[in-house]
Amino acid sequence: MQIREIECFQAIMTAGTMTRASQMLGISQPAVSNTIATLEHRLGFKLFLRKSGRLQPTPEALIFNEDAQRMLEAVVRTNEAALRLRHGERGHLTISAFPGVSIRVLPKIIGRFLETREDVRIRLLSRSSHIVIEQLPSQMFDIAIAERPSQFVGVDAETFTYECCCVLAKDHPLAKHDILTPELLDGVPFAALFRDHMTTYQLRQAFSAVQAVWNVTLEAQYFASLIEYVREGSAVALIDPINSQGFTDGLVTKPFKPAVQYQIGVLTPQDKPLSKVAESFLEHLRVELRR
Numbered sequence: 001m002q003i004r005e006i007e008c009f010q011a012i013m014t015a016g017t018m019t020r021a022s023q024m025l026g027i028s029q030p031a032v033s034n035t036i037a038t039l040e041h042r043l044g045f046k047l048f049l050r051k052s053g054r055l056q057p058t059p060e061a062l063i064f065n066e067d068a069q070r071m072l073e074a075v076v077r078t079n080e081a082a083l084r085l086r087h088g089e090r091g092h093l094t095i096s097a098f099p100g101v102s103i104r105v106l107p108k109i110i111g112r113f114l115e116t117r118e119d120v121r122i123r124l125l126s127r128s129s130h131i132v133i134e135q136l137p138s139q140m141f142d143i144a145i146a147e148r149p150s151q152f153v154g155v156d157a158e159t160f161t162y163e164c165c166c167v168l169a170k171d172h173p174l175a176k177h178d179i180l181t182p183e184l185l186d187g188v189p190f191a192a193l194f195r196d197h198m199t200t201y202q203l204r205q206a207f208s209a210v211q212a213v214w215n216v217t218l219e220a221q222y223f224a225s226l227i228e229y230v231r232e233g234s235a236v237a238l239i240d241p242i243n244s245q246g247f248t249d250g251l252v253t254k255p256f257k258p259a260v261q262y263q264i265g266v267l268t269p270q271d272k273p274l275s276k277v278a279e280s281f282l283e284h285l286r287v288e289l290r291r
Helices: 003-015 018-025 029-043 059-086 104-112 129-134 198-209 223-234 276-290
Strands: 048-051 052-056 090-097 119-126 141-146 154-164 165-169 189-193 215-220 238-240 253-255 259-269
Touching: 003 018, 003 029, 003 059, 018 119, 029 141, 029 165, 052 059, 090 276, 104 119, 104 276, 129 141, 141 276, 154 189, 154 276, 165 223, 189 223, 198 259, 215 223, 223 253, 259 276
Parallel strands: 090 119, 090 141, 189 215, 189 238
Antiparallel strands: 048 052, 141 259, 154 259, 165 238, 165 253
């Protein structure tokens, strides 16, 4: 049976005549008549009898109508599901990201994305950047976010660059300055990330260029640790606007010159086609990260 045949049958059941059914469907009356004749031939029994100018359903037609209605409803649901898939409003997505993004930033972005997509399910994995990068060849994710190393292999990568700033306590002697520099921070207790981090390398170069003492009293793996250390003592730390979201309440942030850049990469596997929902989320993510 063809869907069009079932639609014609349902139209006649609703309208009562071939003429009204053809008007409902937007086709000619002979086309409706021929379609019903074909359907009756397929089924092996009559569907309608003419009586007083109207078509009277046979007992078999009344029984068949129940199944026909369920069939058309299933077709409508299938079409709607396909439409949601096409517009990225249905499906599932796995995202792997380093903690600085996955704990504070991504849940808010995902929440806004899902506001209009009730049929989308997202799995969020928190991994250190080096673990995310190591897992790139395994294709265990649809989208990954990692701190930017020198290069990514086997993935398509889009880089987002941010300028870091300093964070310090409100009563810190340097809080009165509009901009902090290596000269002002000469010998001041400083909290920094481990030595192989991109920001640590830039800071070391900035202090060395003016022969200022970079007095690192704490090395940590995450920006959040630096911020909490600053909150408890007299140290200063350099942070980026991504990892610091929601952590700097009660502290003062100041621009740092020369500029220290922090980069993250949004990654997708090269050999794994993106679903429509992944494409939709990527576009949403780009807007949020640029903002």
